[in-house]
Amino acid sequence: xxxxxxxxxxxxxxxxxxxxxxxxxxxxxxxxxxxxxxxxxxxxxxxxxxxxxxxxxxxxxxxxxxxxxxxxxxxxxxxxxxxxxxxxxxxxxxxxxxxxxxxxxxxxxxxxxxxxxxxxxxxxxxxxxxxxxxxxxxxxxxxxxxxxxxxxxxxxxxxxxxxxxxxxxxxxxxxxxxxxxxxxxxxxxxxxxxxxxxxxxxxxxxxxxxxxxxxxxxxxxxxxxxxxxxxxxxxxxxxxxxxxxxxxxxxxxxxxxxxxxxxxxxxxxxxxxxxxxxxxxxxxxxxxxxxxxxxxxxxxxxxxxxxxxxxxxxxxxxxxxxxxxxxxxxxxxxxxxxxxxxxxxxxxxxxxxxx
Ligand SMILES: [Zn+2]
Numbered sequence: 001x002x003x004x005x006x007x008x009x010x011x012x013x014x015x016x017x018x019x020x021x022x023x024x025x026x027x028x029x030x031x032x033x034x035x036x037x038x039x040x041x042x043x044x045x046x047x048x049x050x051x052x053x054x055x056x057x058x059x060x061x062x063x064x065x066x067x068x069x070x071x072x073x074x075x076x077x078x079x080x081x082x083x084x085x086x087x088x089x090x091x092x093x094x095x096x097x098x099x100x101x102x103x104x105x106x107x108x109x110x111x112x113x114x115x116x117x118x119x120x121x122x123x124x125x126x127x128x129x130x131x132x133x134x135x136x137x138x139x140x141x142x143x144x145x146x147x148x149x150x151x152x153x154x155x156x157x158x159x160x161x162x163x164x165x166x167x168x169x170x171x172x173x174x175x176x177x178x179x180x181x182x183x184x185x186x187x188x189x190x191x192x193x194x195x196x197x198x199x200x201x202x203x204x205x206x207x208x209x210x211x212x213x214x215x216x217x218x219x220x221x222x223x224x225x226x227x228x229x230x231x232x233x234x235x236x237x238x239x240x241x242x243x244x245x246x247x248x249x250x251x252x253x254x255x256x257x258x259x260x261x262x263x264x265x266x267x268x269x270x271x272x273x274x275x276x277x278x279x280x281x282x283x284x285x286x287x288x289x290x291x292x293x294x295x296x297x298x299x300x301x302x303x304x305x306x307x308x309x310x311x312x313x314x315x316x317x318x319x320x321x322x323x324x325x326x327x328x329x330x331x332x333x334x335x336x337x338x339x340x341x342x343x344x345x346x347x348x349x350x351x352x353x354x355x
């Protein structure tokens with residue numbers, strides 16, 4: 001009898017809110033115009049600023065209302081902010097890029113809250129603000145030996161720094177984030193191709209002023225030029241949240257290594273891939289490299305990084321990658337947004353659970 005009453009009640013509720021069963025479509029303006037969502041399943045839920053406002057949680061923006069919501073923001077090159085379960089994890093830290101670059105809308109000094117910074121590799125365009133942000137926030141800062149050697153020369157307490165090799169068996173449990181460093185490989189686009197494009201750009205655009213050259217030299221000093229970066233210093237991070245949601249982060253568009261293959265053989269697939277686009281300029285080459293990454297990690301959702309550029313250089317186009325990825329697997333979701341725009345995930349839906 002009790003079962004019957006419950007059944008009738010649930011049917012009655014379903015009849016009252018048919019919109020809860022199927023959302024007819026997503027209007028891209030819904031981010032800006034709350035009324036567009038008014039007749040959808042979300043009408044009873046107040047909008048979550050963490051999933052709408054272009055403000056990083058680390059610079060004072062909202063944390064997601066639901067601890068199971070993961071908010072992801074891209075902030076240029078391969079910087080991403082992950083916010084989940086009350087924690088903030090920054091992937092790479094290259095925010096003060098100088099006047100040759102479009103502004104990200106915030107400065108390194110604005111980043112006041114972070115639990116961890118995972119540095120993919122030690123070139124300046126990945127780690128130049130890691131020490132200052134780490135010192136200000138008290139975040140744990142993780143990187144390869146060649147990266148943490150550089151951090152040791154900078155103003156950050158050594159107690160906050162963790163050195164990893166990515167050669168297997170390393171696990172960092174950072175609250176709800178389980179982080180496994182995996183040795184990757186730095187991108188190595190053909191020098192002849194890159195040289196020709198760079199020469200063409202130099203010939204057709206105004207050069208930097210002496211002030212801008214000095215500014216760039218200062219920023220460059222906050223990273224390393226060590227040759228070990230390529231084969232010993234580029235770390236991919238496999239991140240597993242406490243409910244099984246998996247993220248692969250890869251901050252350079254190099255070849256997939258045996259270490260990465262072994263890790264992926266173990267876990268199968270990831271829910272989200274945050275993956276650097278190769279620097280090889282030509283779409284044929286960037287697509288081939290993106291497909292190798294996607295074949296290895298099999299992400300449900302593919303978000304590219306490292307595709308923006310200084311004013312007088314070329315952004316790496318993401319649409320050709322998205323098209324190639326979807327030609328192979330139409331179910332892959334591709335997402336690329338502007339600086340600081342959030343993408344939110346209900347992490348309770350994840351691959352490890354549906355197996
Ligand atoms: Zn690099």
